[in-house]
Amino acid sequence: xxxxxxxxxxxxxxxxxxxxxxxxxxxxxxxxxxxxVVAVNAEDGSVLSVGFEAKETIGRTPxxxxxxxxxxxxxxxxxxxxxxxxxxxxxxxxxxxxxxRPRVVVCVPSGITGVERRAVIEAASxxxxxxxxxxxxxxxxxxxAGLPVSEPTxxxxxxxxxxxxxxxxxxxxxxxTARSVRTAGDAMDAAITSYVKKxxxxxxxxxxxxxxxxxxxxxxxxGSWTAAGLTALAKQLEKNDGLEDTGDPEETQGLxxxxxxxxxxxxxVSGLPKTLELTADEIRHALTEPVDAIxxxxxxxxDETPPELAGDIMDRGIVLTGGGALLRGLDVRLxxxxxxxxxxxxxxxxxxxxxxxxxxxxxxxxxTVLDAQPGRLLGTGRL
Ligand SMILES: Nc1ncnc2c1ncn2[C@@H]1O[C@H](COP(=O)(O)OP(=O)(O)OP(=O)(O)O)[C@@H](O)[C@H]1O
Numbered sequence: 001x002x003x004x005x006x007x008x009x010x011x012x013x014x015x016x017x018x019x020x021x022x023x024x025x026x027x028x029x030x031x032x033x034x035x036x037v038v039a040v041n042a043e044d045g046s047v048l049s050v051g052f053e054a055k056e057t058i059g060r061t062p063x064x065x066x067x068x069x070x071x072x073x074x075x076x077x078x079x080x081x082x083x084x085x086x087x088x089x090x091x092x093x094x095x096x097x098x099x100x101r102p103r104v105v106v107c108v109p110s111g112i113t114g115v116e117r118r119a120v121i122e123a124a125s126x127x128x129x130x131x132x133x134x135x136x137x138x139x140x141x142x143x144x145a146g147l148p149v150s151e152p153t154x155x156x157x158x159x160x161x162x163x164x165x166x167x168x169x170x171x172x173x174x175x176x177t178a179r180s181v182r183t184a185g186d187a188m189d190a191a192i193t194s195y196v197k198k199x200x201x202x203x204x205x206x207x208x209x210x211x212x213x214x215x216x217x218x219x220x221x222x223g224s225w226t227a228a229g230l231t232a233l234a235k236q237l238e239k240n241d242g243l244e245d246t247g248d249p250e251e252t253q254g255l256x257x258x259x260x261x262x263x264x265x266x267x268x269v270s271g272l273p274k275t276l277e278l279t280a281d282e283i284r285h286a287l288t289e290p291v292d293a294i295x296x297x298x299x300x301x302x303d304e305t306p307p308e309l310a311g312d313i314m315d316r317g318i319v320l321t322g323g324g325a326l327l328r329g330l331d332v333r334l335x336x337x338x339x340x341x342x343x344x345x346x347x348x349x350x351x352x353x354x355x356x357x358x359x360x361x362x363x364x365x366x367x368t369v370l371d372a373q374p375g376r377l378l379g380t381g382r383l
Contacts, residue, residue, distance in 0.1 A: 011103040011363070012093065013356030014086065015140070016120070018071045019162030019185060019323065021051075021085065022350065023093050024357030030350060031093050038068045038081050038088075047081075050088040058207055073182040074109040074137075074164035075116045079123060086127035101130035103363075105370065107356045109164045110136040111180030133370045135359050137161070137352055138168030138178060141321040144355030145345035149173055149369070154309025155316055158298055158334070159352065160324025162186050165294050167301040169309055173368050176309060179301045183293040185324045188213050195286035202265040202274055213327070216261045216280040219291045220329030220336070291330070295337050302338065317341030321351040 013024040016036070023032040034051030041048055042064050049057070058067040070082035090102070104124050108117060117134060124132040141159040142149050149155070150173045159166040162185045168178040189209040196202050196209075204212075259280040267274040298318065302310060318340055320331055325348040335342040345351050359366045 011105075011360045012090070013105045013107070013135075013353065013358075013360045014089070014124070015107045015353040015356050016071065016082070016086070017161055017352070018069070018074050018164070020349070021089055022353035023089055024353050024360060025093055026357075026360050029357065030353050032089055033350075033353075034089070036069060036071050036085065038070060038085050040066050040068055040081065042066045047084050047088070050085055058205070072163060073186075074161065074180070074184075075112050076119050076123060079119055083123040083126045086123055090128050101128055103131040103133075103360075104129035105133045105135055105356050105359045107137050107140045107352055108134050109180050110138055110166055110168065110175065110178045111164065111182075133359070135356055135370050136166075136168075136175060136178075137164070137180075138166040139170065139175060139369050140352045140355035140359070141166065141345075142168070142170050142319070142355065143358050143366070143369070144351035144353065145319050145321050145348075147319060153316070154305065154312035156298075156301070156305075156313045156318045158294075158318055158320050158325075159322040160184050160294060160320065160327070160330070161322040161352075162324075165297055165322075165324065167297050169301065169305050169313065171309055171312075176306065177301055177304050179297050181293060181297045183290050183297075184322070185210075185213070187290040187293070188217065188287055188324070188327070191286050191288075191290050192217070192283060195282070196263070196265070196278070197268070199282075200274075200276055201268045202263070202276065203268055204263060204265040208263055208265065212261050212263065212278060212283060213287070216259060216278065216283050217287055218280060218284045218328040219287065219333040221281075221284065222329065222332055287327075291327075291333065294324075294330070295334060298334060299338060302340075314340055317343050319343050319345050321345045321348045323349045 010026040015022040019036060021034060021036045022030055025031045035055035037054040038050050039048040039054040039057045048065060054067055068078055068081050070076060070078040070085055076082045106120055106124050108120055121132045138157050138159055142157040147155045149170050152172050154169050154171045156169050165181050165184045169176045189206055192209040192212050193204055196204050261278045262275060263278060264273060264275050320342060325344050331342040331344050359370060
């Protein structure tokens with residue numbers, strides 16, 4: 001994972017995600033990748049920490065400190081905090097050497113409204129940008145995944161992020177059909193929390209739900225692990241003492257995925273701490289609703305795709321990007337239900353940031369993909 005480094009005042013691309021914010025600096029690549037979380041002092045509104053440091057505080061803060069996620073469902077939910085978070089990240093990548101205000105390309109979900117677009121532009125300007133351009137998330141994801149977006153053939157990208165799943169068919173540098181649904185990684189975490197609460201009367205935090213999803217969550221019993229998925233898993237299990245990470249990638253790859261996960265939470269009846277073991281089968285069952293919603297969004301977008309482009313997609317396959325692409329078996333499930341090959345992009349978590357970065361690097365040639373106005377979006381909202 002890229003660490004933050006200083007650079008000398010240059011243009012940048014920002015993947016302002018619900019879960020993570022990535023900053024790409026022209027000529028440098030992805031230089032910052034941190035959780036989109038801000039810890040705020042509730043009494044005076046001052047920002048105490050941002051990113052990794054703030055994420056650590058989620059669920060553990062004293063009452064006067066609130067951990068805020070300024071983006072929800074892929075859009076800015078708390079404008080002021082989003083602006084301060086962006087300002088912090090821009091400053092962090094600039095280090096002490098500050099030059100002219102940078103030109104910034106910000107990636108936004110394809111389903112956001114005009115008001116939301118203006119809010120992003122305003123927040124980036126307030127955060128120090130000289131000029132702000134927007135690129136739609138599926139377009140950035142497709143560029144970052146290396147798809148030939150400018151060619152006259154159809155390609156389909158499905159970006160499963162934290163707040164939104166973006167499905168788009170792209171040809172000749174434009175989005176032909178697209179769908180943005182507010183069901184993605186966060187909805188999966190919420191489905192796990194609600195299952196554990198209903199079935200075992202156990203209250204768990206959002207970080208625990210995410211760990212369960214990454215460790216034993218799946219969309220199909222026959223899904224295999226990707227290298228990135230295994231690395232994420234090893235990290236999580238190391239934290240949970242379920243696996244000793246030796247640091248040897250081959251050893252990690254040779255591991256059989258676990259099918260059980262032990263959690264601790266608060267019993268809602270007795271109010272006391274309780275420990276229990278969850279199985280992969282029950283978590284797959286718990287994830288049925290969000291996974292079905294994602295499959296449905298892809299199916300509906302395919303149904304609306306012009307036949308020639310649909311033919312191209314049948315040949316080339318669908319490309320999965322975003323952190324949700326690492327949910328074990330999502331590729332298998334989509335491929336089985338739609339009868340189309342599904343490929344997980346290399347480094348799916350970085351595709352949107354890398355694609356946004358390409359727009360910064362090749363500003364002149366990719367200018368046409370920027371600042372597209374919504375108009376051909378098929379549907380938005382929660383399915
Ligand atoms: N190994 C994994 N298995 C399942 N889900 C994962 C895995 N790794 C990351 N995720 C999920 O991916 C999501 C984050 O993905 P990503 O960083 O692409 O989203 P984002 O860009 O922040 O969100 P959005 O695009 O909605 O604004 C989180 O919900 C996270 O839990």
